[in-house]
Amino acid sequence: MARTTITDVARAAGVSKGAASKALNGHKGVSDATRVRVHEAAAALGWSPNAAARALSGARAGAVGWALLRSPKSASVDPFFVEMFSGVELELASTDLSLIVKLVFSHEQELDLYRRWAAERRVDGVMLTDIYVDDPRPAVLQELELPLVAFFPGAPTEVPAPGVPFVWADQALSVHALLDHAYALGHRRVGWIEGDPAKVAPVLRKRLSAAWAAEHGVEITTIFTDHSPEQGAAAALELLARDRPPTFIVFDNDVMALTGLSVCLEAGLSVPEDIALASFVDSPLCAASTPALTALHHPIADQGRVMTRRLVEVLESGGDDDELGTEVPGTVLVPRRSTGPVGR
Amino acid sequence: MARTTITDVARAAGVSKGAASKALNGHKGVSDATRVRVHEAAAALGWSPNAAARALSGARAGAVGWALLRSPKSASVDPFFVEMFSGVELELASTDLSLIVKLVFSHEQELDLYRRWAAERRVDGVMLTDIYVDDPRPAVLQELELPLVAFFPGAPTEVPAPGVPFVWADQALSVHALLDHAYALGHRRVGWIEGDPAKVAPVLRKRLSAAWAAEHGVEITTIFTDHSPEQGAAAALELLARDRPPTFIVFDNDVMALTGLSVCLEAGLSVPEDIALASFVDSPLCAASTPALTALHHPIADQGRVMTRRLVEVLESGGDDDELGTEVPGTVLVPRRSTGPVGR
DNA sequence: ACGATAGGGGAAACCGGTTTCTCCGTCAAG
DNA sequence: CTTGACGGAGAAACCGGTTTCCCCTATCGT
Numbered sequence: 001m002a003r004t005t006i007t008d009v010a011r012a013a014g015v016s017k018g019a020a021s022k023a024l025n026g027h028k029g030v031s032d033a034t035r036v037r038v039h040e041a042a043a044a045l046g047w048s049p050n051a052a053a054r055a056l057s058g059a060r061a062g063a064v065g066w067a068l069l070r071s072p073k074s075a076s077v078d079p080f081f082v083e084m085f086s087g088v089e090l091e092l093a094s095t096d097l098s099l100i101v102k103l104v105f106s107h108e109q110e111l112d113l114y115r116r117w118a119a120e121r122r123v124d125g126v127m128l129t130d131i132y133v134d135d136p137r138p139a140v141l142q143e144l145e146l147p148l149v150a151f152f153p154g155a156p157t158e159v160p161a162p163g164v165p166f167v168w169a170d171q172a173l174s175v176h177a178l179l180d181h182a183y184a185l186g187h188r189r190v191g192w193i194e195g196d197p198a199k200v201a202p203v204l205r206k207r208l209s210a211a212w213a214a215e216h217g218v219e220i221t222t223i224f225t226d227h228s229p230e231q232g233a234a235a236a237l238e239l240l241a242r243d244r245p246p247t248f249i250v251f252d253n254d255v256m257a258l259t260g261l262s263v264c265l266e267a268g269l270s271v272p273e274d275i276a277l278a279s280f281v282d283s284p285l286c287a288a289s290t291p292a293l294t295a296l297h298h299p300i301a302d303q304g305r306v307m308t309r310r311l312v313e314v315l316e317s318g319g320d321d322d323e324l325g326t327e328v329p330g331t332v333l334v335p336r337r338s339t340g341p342v343g344r
Numbered sequence: 345m346a347r348t349t350i351t352d353v354a355r356a357a358g359v360s361k362g363a364a365s366k367a368l369n370g371h372k373g374v375s376d377a378t379r380v381r382v383h384e385a386a387a388a389l390g391w392s393p394n395a396a397a398r399a400l401s402g403a404r405a406g407a408v409g410w411a412l413l414r415s416p417k418s419a420s421v422d423p424f425f426v427e428m429f430s431g432v433e434l435e436l437a438s439t440d441l442s443l444i445v446k447l448v449f450s451h452e453q454e455l456d457l458y459r460r461w462a463a464e465r466r467v468d469g470v471m472l473t474d475i476y477v478d479d480p481r482p483a484v485l486q487e488l489e490l491p492l493v494a495f496f497p498g499a500p501t502e503v504p505a506p507g508v509p510f511v512w513a514d515q516a517l518s519v520h521a522l523l524d525h526a527y528a529l530g531h532r533r534v535g536w537i538e539g540d541p542a543k544v545a546p547v548l549r550k551r552l553s554a555a556w557a558a559e560h561g562v563e564i565t566t567i568f569t570d571h572s573p574e575q576g577a578a579a580a581l582e583l584l585a586r587d588r589p590p591t592f593i594v595f596d597n598d599v600m601a602l603t604g605l606s607v608c609l610e611a612g613l614s615v616p617e618d619i620a621l622a623s624f625v626d627s628p629l630c631a632a633s634t635p636a637l638t639a640l641h642h643p644i645a646d647q648g649r650v651m652t653r654r655l656v657e658v659l660e661s662g663g664d665d666d667e668l669g670t671e672v673p674g675t676v677l678v679p680r681r682s683t684g685p686v687g688r
Numbered sequence: 689a690c691g692a693t694a695g696g697g698g699a700a701a702c703c704g705g706t707t708t709c710t711c712c713g714t715c716a717a718g
Numbered sequence: 719c720t721t722g723a724c725g726g727a728g729a730a731a732c733c734g735g736t737t738t739c740c741c742c743t744a745t746c747g748t
Contacts, residue, residue: 003463005704016728021706031726051464052399053704056733061396062466063444068433077430086421089412089447098466100407100442103433119347120395121734122406122442258632288602290634349734360698365736375696397734400703465704 004045012041024049055121063098064311065123067110069130070103078227079254079283080300084129084151087304095312097124107132111140118144125311127151131160131200138164149311151303153201155208160200165314165324167307171201173330174296175208178278181294181333182248183216186342187276190220191239191246193232193256197224202252221246225256232256236263240275247342248276254283257293261338272340282334291337303328348389356385368393399465407442408655409467411454413474414447422571423598423627424644428473428495431648439656441468451476455484462488469655471495475504475544482508493655495647497545499552504544509658509668511651515545517674518640519552522622525638525677526592527560530686531620534564535583535590537576537600541568546596565590569600576600580607584619591686592620598627601637605682616684626678635681647672 010020015034023030023038030038055061066088068081085101092099100123104110114137117123125147128137138161141148150166152158160166182190192209194202206222213220221239225231232251239246240263251257257279261271269275271291279286282295306328354364359378367374367382374382399405410432412425429445436443444467448454458481461467469491472481482505485492494510496502504510526534536553538546550566557564565583569575576595583590584607595601601623605615613619615635623630626639650672 003704006706007704017705018707018729019727022727025706027707029726034726046459046463048460048463050400050704051466052396052405053733054706055396056394056400056704056735057706058733062464077426082421082426086447089445093447093449098444098446100444101433102442103430103437105437115390116392119390119392120406122395255628258628284599284602285628285632288629289632347734350736351734361735362699362737363697366697369736371737373696378696394734397703398736400705400734401736402703 003050004047006047006049009038009042009045009047012045013038060124060315061121062096063100063123064092064125064127064308064315065100065102065114065117066127066129067113068101068103069107069110070105080281081129083300084304084307087301088127088308090301091305091308091312097312107136111137114141114144114146118146125149125315127307127311128160132198133200133203135161135200147311147314149307149314151307153204155204158200158204159325163324165310165326167303167310167326167328169298169303169328170330171204172208174280174298175205176212177331177333178250178280178296179209179212179216179218181278181335181339182276183218185248185276185340187246187248188218188342189244189246189248190218191236191249192220192222193235193239193249193251193260194222194224195227195252219246225252227253227256229255229259233259233263236260237267240264240267240269246275248278248339250278250280252280254279254281254285254293254295257295258285258289261289261291261293272338273343276339276342278339286334286336289338294336294339295334296331297334298331299329347394348391350391350393353382353386353389353391356389357382404468404659405465406440407444407467408436408469408471408652408659409444409446409458409461410471410473411457412445412447413451413454414449424625425473427644428648428651431645432471432652434645435649435652435656441656451480455481458485458488458490462490469493469659471651471655472504476542477544477547479505479544491655491658493651493658495651497548499548502544502548503669507668509654509670511647511654511670511672513642513647513672514674515548516552518624518642519549520556521675521677522594522624522640523553523556523560523562525622525679525683526620527562529592529620529684531590531592532562532686533588533590533592534562535580535593536564536566537579537583537593537595537604538566538568539571539596563590569596571597571600573599573603577603577607580604581611584608584611584613590619592622592683594622594624596624598623598625598629598637598639601639602629602633605633605635605637615682617687620683620686622683630678630680633682638680638683639678640675641678642675643673 006020007017010017019030020038023035024042051062102113104113126141128148128150131150131152150160150164152160152166152168153171154168155172197203209220223235225235239249251260261277264271264275271277279293279295282297286293286295310326350364351361354361363374364382367379395406446457448457470485472492472494475494475496494504494508496504496510496512497515498512499516541547553564567579569579583593595604605621608615608619615621623637623639626641630637630639654670
């Protein structure tokens with residue numbers, strides 16, 4: 001089966017190649033009658049534009065890129081990515097853009113990837129999901145002239161980098177929801193087992209929780225980890241071993257919360273009577289454990305959709321876009337069995 | 345920053361464009377000295393080949409495609425995909441191939457997607473993961489001359505389609521592991537809540553389990569579902585309502601197993617004393633539930649790696665490849681609390 | 689020393705689109 | 719009636735590689 005090209009379409013419609021191109025792309029310079037004729041010919045021949053040829057002649061590559069930074073040891077994908085991925089794909093399904101996902105194992109590799117993507121003209125834009133403190137990626141991408149949209153778990157006053165379009169979910173809302181819940185139950189000493197302090201979100205949350213704590217006269221101890229179950233367990237043990245241990249512990253993800261729960265149970269504590277536990281992100285795991293874990297439900301898929309929508313807009317507008325920050329729907333606290341009134 | 349092209353490299357090395365191309369691609373026709381000079385120039389200029397131009401001139405597109413068929417209502421991604429995805433990405437990370445993933449909502453859409461990919465020359469090959477009975481996709485892909493590799497949960501004698509390279513995991517091993525476990529515990533009536541009967545795997549498993557049942561004098565009832573928690577629960581209720589209900593129920597996935605567990609507990613049955621439950625696929629959910637669910641652990645990520653490796657080989661060999669079926673590592677039964685000796 | 693041969697490397701065509709430039713015909717204004 | 723403006727459409731250049739074809743030169747054999 002011979003591949004049908006635009007030349008075939010043009011011949012079938014009785015026009016030149018150039019005219020056919022204009023007709024098919026909705027550019028002016030062809031009459032309506034010709035336009036219709038060309039479209040009919042294209043449909044009849046079942047023509048689709050060759051992506052490579054199109055990208056080569058300076059038009060769009062028809063794809064967006066998403067780099068996933070993972071440590072070489074644990075290349076497993078977290079539920080955050082999975083959820084966001086489904087939102088991204090859902091939004092892209094209604095466009096003719098492809099999604100290219102690539103796993104990288106270091107920041108250096110990631111930057112190289114962007115350079116390659118730019119040189120190869122393989123993607124039209126890039127999605128950035130885990131923003132680091134002093135993240136070099138936005139600047140590199142801007143220099144490469146690769147459009148980007150960052151997903152930024154932020155606050156009204158925070159910006160990932162100057163001039164970068166971003167989508168943000170208000171962390172204050174989430175932090176306060178969890179802390180208000182603890183406070184209402186009578187808890188006054190809270191432990192917070194956070195993620196990577198090199199990332200913006202954990203640092204920001206620590207700042208937000210500290211501010212809230214000062215306001216409410218609550219003592220909050222934050223411990224940063226690498227999100228692994230091991231470090232989560234170690235952090236939990238460390239908190240429990242203190243002179244005046246917290247009565248309420250927040251874990252930044254479901255996996256740590258689950259191992260934290262095991263640690264508490266093995267230490268002979270009963271949950272939530274002796275100690276209350278909560279996870280910052282909800283997942284089926286939180287619902288399935290015993291006792292079920294109180295957690296924050298983040299509409300991550302929706303956030304992924306918004307981010308994708310935003311990237312598509314940036315690509316269509318060609319970058320001369322007015323607003324930079326778009327807020328996405330916030331979070332909902334899902335109280336479960338693992339949190340209750342402070343014991344004595 | 346001006347984009348550096350192969351012409352720049354050629355000029356810097358003092359050779360022609362064509363010679364530079366040959367040098368960089370390891371084709372013969374250039375001396376070693378020139379080859380080295382060109383490579384040095386390319387490195388110095390930080391040149392990467394423009395993917396579009398390369399694809400256009402008949403070479404590879406540098407990408408492989410993976411279509412995900414999901415029902416419009418539940419676009420959520422299952423753990424199977426997630427695990428396989430991480431294996432695929434892990435394997436691709438060491439190549440310069442990109443992965444393009446696209447969500448589709450119907451078989452028709454999926455076939456259209458393949459036609460588009462072929463016409464656009466966007467991908468060099470395709471991965472097929474959920475093989476259906478009388479699946480039309482292999483034939484379509486072969487007609488489009490798109491190389492493919494199918495992941496096929498099969499048996500030694502089964503083949504997804506003639507002439508199609510595939511990677512297979514032996515279902516007999518899995519089915520027998522689970523049934524032997526049940527048999528050893530004294531169970532003689534087994535319920536099996538399967539997935540979609542339009543897919544090859546559930547049908548094959550039913551056949552395998554029936555054969556095993558005939559051999560061992562065990563009664564097995566299979567119910568097909570759409571993998572949703574609702575249908576899983578309904579199927580479990582149906583089995584429990586029988587005159588002589590099964591004493592051991594297998595669920596095809598973790599989500600159904602979990603809701604099935606709830607159904608049993610709510611019916612006042614104790615697990616595993618009154619009824620034993622197992623999941624055909626393991627997941628953190630199975631380990632976290634109470635009681636923890638006995639499950640089969642499939643090395644899905646490894647299987648994804650093998651499938652990807654195979655596709656890369658097919659692409660490199662240009663299709664004239666001898667062997668078609670590659671077996672991937674099998675499964676391991678993980679006994680947990682949800683299964684025990686048959687009660688009375 | 690001369691002819692045959694092999695291989696390095698340059699010129700140009702080609703992949704399939706997009707875009708620019710130019711020509712031509714038509715219609716409106718002077 | 720002449721001239722100018724405008725819009726439709728063709729020709730050709732271009733994007734950045736790969737590949738074919740051919741020439742030229744160095745080497746080998748006799």
